[in-house]
Amino acid sequence: MPGKIADYLRTTELEPAERTALDQGVAVRRGQGYTLRVTAVPAVHRQLLARCQPLDGGHGVPAVPAQCKARCEYEHRVSTLTP
Numbered sequence: 139m140p141g142k143i144a145d146y147l148r149t150t151e152l153e154p155a156e157r158t159a160l161d162q163g164v165a166v167r168r169g170q171g172y173t174l175r176v177t178a179v180p181a182v183h184r185q186l187l188a189r190c191q192p193l194d195g196g197h198g199v200p201a202v203p204a205q206c207k208a209r210c211e212y213e214h215r216v217s218t219l220t221p
Contacts, residue, residue, distance in 0.1 A: 139183075139215075140208035141165070141172040143190055150189055155182055180219040187216050 147160055159178035166173045176183070193209045195201025 139163070139174045139176055139186070139212050141168075141174060142205050142208040143186075143193075143212050144174040146193060146205070147186060147189060152189070153185065156186055156189075160186070180216070183216045183219060187213055 144160065144163065144165075147156075152160065155178075159176050159182050160174075163174040163176040166175055176186075187209075190209045190212065193201070193205040195206070
Protein backbone atom coordinates (compact mmCIF):
# COMPACT_ATOMS: atom_id res chain seq x y z
CA MET A 139 0.00 0.00 0.00
CA PRO A 140 1.31 3.49 -0.77
CA GLY A 141 2.73 5.39 2.20
CA LYS A 142 0.18 8.21 1.85
CA ILE A 143 -2.59 5.66 2.37
CA ALA A 144 -0.82 4.11 5.38
CA ASP A 145 -0.29 7.55 6.93
CA TYR A 146 -3.97 8.38 6.51
CA LEU A 147 -5.15 5.05 7.92
CA ARG A 148 -2.96 5.45 11.01
CA THR A 149 -5.03 8.52 11.93
CA THR A 150 -8.41 6.76 11.57
CA GLU A 151 -10.26 4.30 13.76
CA LEU A 152 -9.81 0.78 12.47
CA GLU A 153 -11.13 -2.66 13.33
CA PRO A 154 -8.65 -4.84 15.30
CA ALA A 155 -7.79 -6.99 12.25
CA GLU A 156 -7.16 -3.89 10.13
CA ARG A 157 -5.01 -2.26 12.84
CA THR A 158 -2.98 -5.46 13.27
CA ALA A 159 -2.34 -5.75 9.52
CA LEU A 160 -1.27 -2.10 9.36
CA ASP A 161 0.97 -2.35 12.43
CA GLN A 162 2.70 -5.49 11.12
CA GLY A 163 3.41 -3.95 7.70
CA VAL A 164 6.99 -3.48 6.56
CA ALA A 165 7.98 -0.08 5.17
CA VAL A 166 10.00 -0.10 1.93
CA ARG A 167 11.52 3.15 0.67
CA ARG A 168 10.48 4.14 -2.86
CA GLY A 169 11.86 7.36 -4.28
CA GLN A 170 10.56 10.25 -2.18
CA GLY A 171 8.02 8.17 -0.26
CA TYR A 172 7.54 4.62 0.84
CA THR A 173 5.36 1.57 0.33
CA LEU A 174 3.97 -0.42 3.23
CA ARG A 175 3.95 -4.14 2.53
CA VAL A 176 0.91 -5.48 4.33
CA THR A 177 0.16 -9.19 4.56
CA ALA A 178 -3.57 -9.69 5.03
CA VAL A 179 -6.49 -11.50 3.46
CA PRO A 180 -8.15 -9.68 0.53
CA ALA A 181 -11.20 -8.82 2.65
CA VAL A 182 -9.04 -6.76 5.02
CA HIS A 183 -7.47 -4.92 2.09
CA ARG A 184 -10.94 -4.14 0.74
CA GLN A 185 -12.01 -2.81 4.15
CA LEU A 186 -8.91 -0.60 4.32
CA LEU A 187 -9.60 0.64 0.80
CA ALA A 188 -13.17 1.51 1.75
CA ARG A 189 -11.87 3.61 4.65
CA CYS A 190 -9.73 5.60 2.18
CA GLN A 191 -12.72 7.00 0.23
CA PRO A 192 -12.44 10.47 1.89
CA LEU A 193 -9.08 10.91 0.11
CA ASP A 194 -11.00 11.41 -3.14
CA GLY A 195 -12.59 14.58 -1.76
CA GLY A 196 -16.28 15.24 -1.37
CA HIS A 197 -18.41 16.30 1.58
CA GLY A 198 -16.78 19.73 1.44
CA VAL A 199 -13.27 18.32 1.79
CA PRO A 200 -10.88 19.24 -1.03
CA ALA A 201 -9.09 16.40 -2.77
CA VAL A 202 -5.29 16.34 -2.72
CA PRO A 203 -4.03 15.03 -6.09
CA ALA A 204 -1.22 12.95 -4.60
CA GLN A 205 -3.60 11.28 -2.15
CA CYS A 206 -6.13 10.60 -4.92
CA LYS A 207 -3.42 9.00 -7.02
CA ALA A 208 -2.21 6.88 -4.09
CA ARG A 209 -5.77 5.68 -3.41
CA CYS A 210 -6.25 4.81 -7.09
CA GLU A 211 -2.99 2.84 -7.12
CA TYR A 212 -4.04 0.94 -4.00
CA GLU A 213 -7.48 0.29 -5.49
CA HIS A 214 -5.84 -1.15 -8.60
CA ARG A 215 -3.61 -3.43 -6.50
CA VAL A 216 -6.55 -4.61 -4.38
CA SER A 217 -8.69 -5.28 -7.48
CA THR A 218 -6.09 -7.79 -8.73
CA LEU A 219 -6.36 -9.89 -5.55
CA THR A 220 -8.40 -13.06 -5.75
CA PRO A 221 -11.56 -13.12 -3.61
